Amino acid sequence: MVSTFSSGVLPSRYRLANKPIPLTMSVHHRSLPIMINQSNHFNSIPPSAAETAVISDHPTRSFRTLWISDVHLGWRACEAERLLDFLKHHDADQWYLVGDMVDGWMLKRGWHWPQSHNNVVQKFLRKVRKGAQIFYIPGNHDQFLREFTHLQFGGITVLPEGLHTTATGQKLWILHGDEYDSVVHYAPWLTFLGNRSYDLMIIVGRHFSRLRRAFGFREWSLSTYVKHRFKNIVNFITDYEKALAREALRRGADGVVCGHIHKAEIKSLDGVMYYNCGDWVESCTALGEHHDGTLEILHWPHPLTPSTPFPNAPDVE
Numbered sequence: 001m002v003s004t005f006s007s008g009v010l011p012s013r014y015r016l017a018n019k020p021i022p023l024t025m026s027v028h029h030r031s032l033p034i035m036i037n038q039s040n041h042f043n044s045i046p047p048s049a050a051e052t053a054v055i056s057d058h059p060t061r062s063f064r065t066l067w068i069s070d071v072h073l074g075w076r077a078c079e080a081e082r083l084l085d086f087l088k089h090h091d092a093d094q095w096y097l098v099g100d101m102v103d104g105w106m107l108k109r110g111w112h113w114p115q116s117h118n119n120v121v122q123k124f125l126r127k128v129r130k131g132a133q134i135f136y137i138p139g140n141h142d143q144f145l146r147e148f149t150h151l152q153f154g155g156i157t158v159l160p161e162g163l164h165t166t167a168t169g170q171k172l173w174i175l176h177g178d179e180y181d182s183v184v185h186y187a188p189w190l191t192f193l194g195n196r197s198y199d200l201m202i203i204v205g206r207h208f209s210r211l212r213r214a215f216g217f218r219e220w221s222l223s224t225y226v227k228h229r230f231k232n233i234v235n236f237i238t239d240y241e242k243a244l245a246r247e248a249l250r251r252g253a254d255g256v257v258c259g260h261i262h263k264a265e266i267k268s269l270d271g272v273m274y275y276n277c278g279d280w281v282e283s284c285t286a287l288g289e290h291h292d293g294t295l296e297i298l299h300w301p302h303p304l305t306p307s308t309p310f311p312n313a314p315d316v317e
Helices: 080-088 104-109 115-129 143-148 182-186 188-214 222-229 231-250
Strands: 021-027 030-036 061-068 090-097 133-136 156-158 162-165 171-174 255-258 265-269 272-276 285-289 295-299
Touching: 080 090, 080 115, 090 115, 090 162, 090 285, 115 133, 115 156, 231 255, 231 265, 231 272, 265 295
Parallel strands: 061 090, 090 133, 133 156, 171 255, 255 272
Antiparallel strands: 021 030, 061 285, 162 171, 265 272, 285 295
């Protein structure tokens, strides 16, 4: 649990040796070579000039805690540029990466890792070097990282799940959520078919949105429309939310924070707060805890320019 490592120092049995450790994370016929050492340096491709450039005069918003999930680095649908822009304009004392940050499933089907995806990794590592605590809770698409729980990679601690206490004393259980998805566990072939269909909806929907923008209409998500239109999908989401809320109550938590279903949400279910931080494939959302302990969904529909306002409440510090 996160509370075990709240000081940011791992127990001695989990600490990495001073000597750099070569590690290769295999994904199908490709691999990601990583060098780790105890000084929290992450030896990889250096960030590009574009990644380090300041693109607007907007000040940075400060939060106590930020949760991000379902980025799906390695998938062509990943909105890495929007996420980079969000990271440039937001800081937090603690960050939780709530699973599916890397999409191992898509990387198996075809290798896709542009510079912008590497820049996202570098941006998080830079936040660690500046003093932020970052916890990574793997999901089903990056489940290969579940073999490395309670280890640190570049100062980022990998955990199976988390327990976070807000500034108001609210105890939040944190997990990706695939463990409570019956389709993933009992009918994986349906998951495969569902992912293929979801890919197609994303591609078709983005082309349709471009046409709408060209004619002056707002963006429209085909997959979001389908999620709300078909009763069996609505029922699945409702059952998923209720299952997590029941388990959070059983564990003595006041609420649960998850991802997995790509649907940002804040609601109360039978006295338990349910928080879903959304995704960075369609909605481009995060969950933020302000310094007074209040929580909100943060939307990032487009990169900022000097003339555009923050998409969310302007409590800039």
